[in-house]
Amino acid sequence: MPQVSMTVNGKLRSGEVEGRTLLSTFLRDGLGLTGTHVGCDTSQCGACVVHVDGAAVKSCTMLALEAEGAEVATIEGQAAPDGTLNVIQQAFQDHHGLQCGFCTPGMVMSAAALLKDNPRPTEAEVRDYLEGNICRCTGYHNIVKAIMAASGQDVGAIAAE
Known part of the structure; x- marks a missing residue:
């Protein structure tokens, strides 16, 4: 082999x-x-x-x-060696961007790629980028909010769906 x-x-x-x-x-x-x-x-x-x-x-x-x-x-490999969550993982936790957690690793990795290429995406850009990631639990609202928060943006104005 x-x-x-x-x-x-x-x-x-x-x-x-x-x-x-x-x-x-x-x-x-x-x-x-x-x-x-x-x-x-x-x-x-x-x-x-x-x-x-x-x-x-x-x-x-x-x-x-x-x-x-x-x-x-x-x-x-995203968290620090001591287990401290990275900024994206922490934002997912803080903004309830997960429920069952099955899609979360892929969402976090996609979010990291998006924020590397576009450090301050709009809500529409986040939603467009995540088109290839399916979540059957959260309805995406809190995932989008978490990604926007990880980019350092104020998420208070993001309307609930």
Whole structure:
């Protein structure tokens, strides 16, 4: 079986994979990083979003071998080593941007990519960017609010839906 090596959350990781092994499967089953969720296997839900070489990627649509030599960031690498949440994770907690939590890792990773490219997005830009992420619990209002708060914006004026 082929060997794959990549840097995951700052640490060099490697393992044997079949050629058809998805990146999401390698992260979850090969490396035990189960924060990357798989909800659909068809690139529809966004629960599996990770960053590969700085870009948000739905890991259920990428083969693990395609990540050979790449820098991969998962939800497990977002908090500080002491467990302190990053600004986006804290905003999700503070603004109740989660309920069951299944979509949350993908939402946080998508939000991080958005805020890297657009540090002060409008509400419409946040909603547009999250189009590829499905949440069946919160109705998106508090997720949008959390992302806007993480960008340092006043969220008091965001109307309830």
